[in-house]
Amino acid sequence: xxxxxxxxGPNLEAKVGHKLGTSxxxxxxxxxxxxxxxxxxxxxxxxxGAGIQSVLLAVSKGVNTIVTGYCSPAIAGQLKASGIxxxxxxxxxxxxxxxxxxxxxxxxxxxxxxxxxxxxxxxDKGALVHAxxxxxxQFINLLPILVGVVLLIGLFNTFxxxxxxxSIFSGNMAxxxxxxxxxxxxxxxxxxxxxxxxxxxxxxxxxxxxxxALIITWVTVGLVQLPAEIAALGRRFALLRxxxxxxxxxxxxxxTVVILNLIGRGVP
Amino acid sequence: xxTESSKSKNVRPVTRMVLFPAAMLVIYGILFAVMxxxxxxxxxxxxxxxxxxxxxxxxxxxxxxxxxxxxxPAQIARFLGxxxxxxxxxxxxxAGIISTGPIYVWYPLLQDLREKGAGNSPIAIFLYNxxxxxxxxxxxxxxxxxxxxxxxxxxxxxxxxxIGYSLNALTKEEERx
Numbered sequence: 001x002x003x004x005x006x007x008x009g010p011n012l013e014a015k016v017g018h019k020l021g022t023s024x025x026x027x028x029x030x031x032x033x034x035x036x037x038x039x040x041x042x043x044x045x046x047x048x049g050a051g052i053q054s055v056l057l058a059v060s061k062g063v064n065t066i067v068t069g070y071c072s073p074a075i076a077g078q079l080k081a082s083g084i085x086x087x088x089x090x091x092x093x094x095x096x097x098x099x100x101x102x103x104x105x106x107x108x109x110x111x112x113x114x115x116x117x118x119x120x121x122x123x124d125k126g127a128l129v130h131a132x133x134x135x136x137x138q139f140i141n142l143l144p145i146l147v148g149v150v151l152l153i154g155l156f157n158t159f160x161x162x163x164x165x166x167s168i169f170s171g172n173m174a175x176x177x178x179x180x181x182x183x184x185x186x187x188x189x190x191x192x193x194x195x196x197x198x199x200x201x202x203x204x205x206x207x208x209x210x211x212x213a214l215i216i217t218w219v220t221v222g223l224v225q226l227p228a229e230i231a232a233l234g235r236r237f238a239l240l241r242x243x244x245x246x247x248x249x250x251x252x253x254x255x256t257v258v259i260l261n262l263i264g265r266g267v268p
Numbered sequence: 269x270x271t272e273s274s275k276s277k278n279v280r281p282v283t284r285m286v287l288f289p290a291a292m293l294v295i296y297g298i299l300f301a302v303m304x305x306x307x308x309x310x311x312x313x314x315x316x317x318x319x320x321x322x323x324x325x326x327x328x329x330x331x332x333x334x335x336x337x338x339x340x341p342a343q344i345a346r347f348l349g350x351x352x353x354x355x356x357x358x359x360x361x362x363a364g365i366i367s368t369g370p371i372y373v374w375y376p377l378l379q380d381l382r383e384k385g386a387g388n389s390p391i392a393i394f395l396y397n398x399x400x401x402x403x404x405x406x407x408x409x410x411x412x413x414x415x416x417x418x419x420x421x422x423x424x425x426x427x428x429x430x431i432g433y434s435l436n437a438l439t440k441e442e443e444r445x
Contacts, residue, residue, distance in 0.1 A: 154314030
């Protein structure tokens with residue numbers, strides 16, 4: 001039975017963190033064995049997705065109950081769906097909370113979560129409202145860059161000639177695919193942008209080999225996020241993974257188009 | 269993560285998001301002043317692209333709601349941490365496919381899984397399968413057709429397994445040396 005307490009410091013004397021997502025640490029205690037571990041909270045810097053990062057951390061540590069000062073309804077819902085109970089409105093030090101919890105005397109203001117072994121969240125009105133809000137947020141986040149990309153394509157369609165593109169994408173299958181993979185590796189972000197760019201490039205007679213390689217590497221190879229991947233997963237892993245992904249995009253692009261041609265189906 | 273964090277501190281995500289479209293609007297503004305005919309042609313071309321995307325984008329929104337109702341990041345995290353053999357391939361692949369949001373949100377979890385002894389294979393499989401996004405399929409199908417999408421999706425999943433095995437084999441080789 002593990003409880004996680006949002007804390008301002010890494011020890012038993014630390015105060016309970018005011019907010020789950022942005023507390024400095026999660027103090028994780030196994031109430032049966034007494035094992036104590038203070039894990040830095042990945043969302044402590046307050047960047048986007050701080051709450052979700054705390055949820056992921058709690059799940060990966062096998063936590064059963066979370067004790068904190070405040071937890072947003074959205075994050076409480078995520079925890080509830082994962083079978084994690086949330087006790088909010090709790091104050092004092094980490095040590096005091098552990099003792100009270102063991103004696104069953106923890107006076108939590110709100111029990112935001114109820115243990116549930118169900119993998120699927122129950123679809124009720126609240127879940128639907130929450131999902132619609134999250135989706136609207138996701139959708140709105142997706143739109144600005146998409147609008148920018150479409151405006152850029154408008155310029156591209158007006159000012160760039162087919163001759164110019166032909167000088168880059170010469171019709172050589174291997175070379176075109178390589179160029180497509182290179183472009184996709186440099187750029188990153190939501191894959192929807194790569195579909196729009198790829199779809200428009202096809203209208204300029206750029207080969208489907210190149211466009212497919214661009215779509216694959218857009219997500220699987222990320223030069224922009226390489227420093228973050230190196231910091232999280234190590235230099236060797238990040239470089240090898242990106243390198244392999246780049247190389248593999250070329251045969252995947254070629255095989256995809258060859259199969260498509262063999263079965264006699266082109267793109268619309 | 270440090271790089272991402274410092275970036276986030278320096279430039280607010282909202283600012284970062286609107287910077288690119290704002291720059292485009294500025295360029296259009298200048299173009300309308302200098303060569304109005306070309307600028308209106310470009311704007312018309314952009315408008316046509318938007319019109320063609322309208323229905324697929326509505327479907328994207330509906331799919332997003334459905335996925336948000338039934339799938340939570342925490343459940344995806346459970347997918348990632350479990351399983352060996354064929355499950356060790358299928359679960360991270362499924363987690364990668366249904367995961368949403370920017371990749372840097374997932375790095376701490378992947379780092380933690382690594383520290384807990386997870387191999388390179390599931391992490392690489394997860395990252396590669398993020399290229400398959402079910403809620404964006406309407407847009408992809410609108411541009412490339414469903415046959416193309418099916419072939420590419422299958423090959424992407426198979427490719428992820430190849431990447432996972434290659435990385436695992438290479439790392440084991442290094443450990444032996």
